[in-house]
Amino acid sequence: MRGKRTVTGAAVAAGALAVAGLAFAPTAAAVTPQTATITxxxxxFGGGSATLTATQSGTSATMTLTSSAISAPVAVAQDSISSTLTLVKAGxxxxxxxxxxxxAMATGDPVSVGPLSGTVASGDSLEAYGGSLKMVIFGVTVTCTATAPQxxxxxVFD
Structure with a gap:
């Protein structure tokens, strides 16, 4: 019986050390860079500089676009713009x-959409140049394209 308790105690201690190691392990940025600028x-509807912000958790990723140079053509309510951001894969x-x-945005406010959800694979290299952002606002489609590489x-996703 004593041997059984020792083995059980050792297993519990090993498990606790493993959990503690995971809790204190440094977290790596899953995507690099985390922000990029495009024109x-x-x-x-206008144009200019915009910032893309990326996040990743496994194969799930999100992108957010914000721009003070591109303004809302009309007032829009929160979560009312249907957006699709298409990025080009390196391969x-x-x-x-x-x-x-x-x-929510008033007419003329800086445009911000996202986070927009997508699926990525490890090693994916995605670029805005050659892709597009399509926003459907009250049935009107606004298409934005990058004029140069980001x-x-x-x-690059892990």
Missing amino acids: ASCGI GGTTAFSGTKNP SPGPF
Whole structure:
């Protein structure tokens, strides 16, 4: 009976050490860079500098776009813009991030959409140049495209 308690105690201690090790392990940034800047053209709706912010958790990723240079064409309610951000993969093809997340915006306010959800694979390298952002606002589609590669470079996912 005594041997059984010792083995059980050792197993519990080993498990506690493993859990403590995981709790204090440093977390790595899953995507690099986490932010990038693009210059976008949205046709008659304007254009200019915009910031893309990326996050990743496993194969799930999100993208958020904010721009003080691109303004809302009309007042919109929170979570009322249907958006799809399409990024180009380095090896060919595209990856889409979509959703209906946005803050409430008055006419002329800076545009912000996201977080938009998508799926990525380890090693994916995604770039806005060659892709697009399509926003459907009250049935009107606004399409924005990057006019040059993003800076500092493509998003690379772990």
